[in-house]
Amino acid sequence: MSLPSVRLNETHDTDLRSWVESANADGCPFPIQNLPYGVFRRAGGDEAFRAGVAIGDQILDLQAAHAAGAFSGFDELARKAAHAAAEGATLNALMALDAAAWSELRLALSHVLRTGSAHQSELAACLVPQAQAEYALPAAIGDYTDFYTSIHHATAVGKLFRPDNPLLPNYKWVPIGYHGRVSSIAVSGQQFRRPVGQTKAPDAEAPSFGPCKRLDYELEVGIFIGGGNALGEAVTMDEAEGKVFGLCLLNDWSARDVQAWEYQPLGPFLSKSFASTISPWIVTLEALAPYRCAWTRADGDPQPLPYLDSATLRETGAFDLQLEVLIQTRAMREAGQPPHRLSLSNFRDSYWSVSQLVAHHTVNGCNLRPGDFMGSGTQSGPQPEQAGSLLELTGGGKQAITLPGGEKRIFIEDGDTIVMRASAQRDGLPRIGFGEVAGTVLPARSLA
């Protein structure tokens, strides 16, 4: 097996098995090599939300494990990280530490959860079945920035708005991004009302007002910041990944008709701020280390400016992470039909790397704080069927998609649930799953 030149350690060992038996099943998204973090509680009660780690079909309660002394035999950094993870109802305190501390905690978790661990009996009491859990946002998010890293998406969308000039001149130089709305970000399971707003048909004299008619999803990778930087200090490419706590999935719901009317000259606003849904589990960069791949540029494309360039970028700057989006309409749900796949793409096709997003974001001195969140932008692949939004899959809302039961969709209808999944796979290595993010659209509020 040929691994990229990233630092691997014993937590990546393919032979590792867990005493949590479900973690060892073929294709399980949460094997002992994954160990993603989330915030959960037992559903239906009034327990406090707290941090946990997914292992198999269980969650290891980090507060309970810490209280049981599971980490007391590890070195100081691991104990400090475990203490931070056990603190409060978010992961912010853990995120505020650094990559060395995150790595030590991961190593400790790998030890206590592996077969033969002396901690098995005390930790078995700290497991909560995922089937019984509900989730909260894993962090108090300070700022949310959404990028636009898929050149395939930017080109496809640009063609719809500007047929002669689809890709703007700055695209290949600047990792385009904008500030997003934090208050309306929620965790998987979010149900939200179809947004209402102003839209204007191209030939209309005046705008009209009502529920959005072109509601869309955007398939994105979410990036949680850890560590951070002081105002006025830039993060270099070499430091950038040390400021990333981990990745998740993001559905950046978009009201296309609202967007078209409002977005000039200051960018999307109400077309994006009514809801954004993320998956509950944050997969750490260390868990993803064996699934890194080369970051490349097409022949003829400009090389990145020095502040966006590094040697390791070219070797292992990208993530081989398969992304999937599915739909389950109300009729499908009522008929017991599973969600239907709309498209597949891969994060390795992103034009800009995660490290470049961090370096660019801070080059002006902007400070990132632990718990800050970034979206990758819609991840569309090079083929049309790999598009990460309905706007692209339907050719700008012109060709309907026919679903297995015969229903047709151009944009999202009330009652539709959109599901996104991701996993990293490589021959001979276990599958590292992200779980899923699901969200459901409810009818617009009454305008009577």
Place this chain on the structure above:
Amino acid sequence: MSLPSVRLNETHDTDLRSWVESANADGCPFPIQNLPYGVFRRAGGDEAFRAGVAIGDQILDLQAAHAAGAFSGFDELARKAAHAAAEGATLNALMALDAAAWSELRLALSHVLRTGSAHQSELAACLVPQAQAEYALPAAIGDYTDFYTSIHHATAVGKLFRPDNPLLPNYKWVPIGYHGRVSSIAVSGQQFRRPVGQTKAPDAEAPSFGPCKRLDYELEVGIFIGGGNALGEAVTMDEAEGKVFGLCLLNDWSARDVQAWEYQPLGPFLSKSFASTISPWIVTLEALAPYRCAWTRADGDPQPLPYLDSATLRETGAFDLQLEVLIQTRAMREAGQPPHRLSLSNFRDSYWSVSQLVAHHTVNGCNLRPGDFMGSGTQSGPQPEQAGSLLELTGGGKQAITLPGGEKRIFIEDGDTIVMRASAQRDGLPRIGFGEVAGTVLPARSLA
């Protein structure tokens, strides 16, 4: 004296005087009719930051006043508000209450600070001279939204970018806004490094990298949200001002050359996220009630859509609030010269009202939270000399401004301090001052 048809009460009485003598001086920005809130501590020590109210040249420490029992004789709502104000190091808990509670606390403060108050001796011990204080952000800001409400600014800036089509077709229908960066907002006194970034000259083949060459200020009114709304619920025009805790000043520093290259298609990003500076005092809407004025539209302009319209909007939707921006260069500071006025404008010239910003922001169901912050956008008046940015005052960077000492400025140079002030005035009424926001630009970080 003719007052607008807004609800006034005894706290607005022009004959009220305070036992804090400095509050009664002619032209004092903080008379007993003002009572703005801020967060402060004695400078140079390690006291905790806490809420206070400006009165004359003093600050009433609300934590100390509450502990001294100053509010125990007032009704339950006033006591609840005083308790919330005394809580923690921000005003968020007070902001989370509603306009009725804010009004009761204002009434209580007016009582205990007026001449003849039985609380004078115990509260005299709770005063801290403003000259000895330092300030913090008055709230933990969840989200920051920047609007674009001055049609004079939008037209002037539009002319520079699009001479044939200065004002975009959506401007008179949509209160244009975008999400801003929270992490780099600081209180008056902020000193920050000149931002660094990508820029591209119109005739250059590729972008270049280095310190910003066109650094500008933007004179804005800041809006702090109180109360808030649930995700999926819209705030109506009639409810909107009840969700506004108060106003302050905002300098939305802007890197014009970075902005020109990065802003398409998703709006300003790094050109705005390196620093934003606000004044320490939040002036409540109730304090500003006597200074309201009619909101009007020019003949021929479209009337607002119903969700942006109301009867009181036309009567008293605007604020007669004079805004001023000044510069003090390093040479001026070293020569002991005071700041020099660059322009004067007035918030009443805003094309969109504060209530319209709140109603528009939430019409899609976006939730506002207590402590959320909005900027009005650059407030330029109808005359060219009333412009709220250097970009406009210098005709797009073409005509230098000569300062009293002979120095010239096109954009901001290292060491320059920009000062903004605001006050509401009306014949026969006391002046309601905002204090000031000052910020200083330091040299860019070394790129060696």
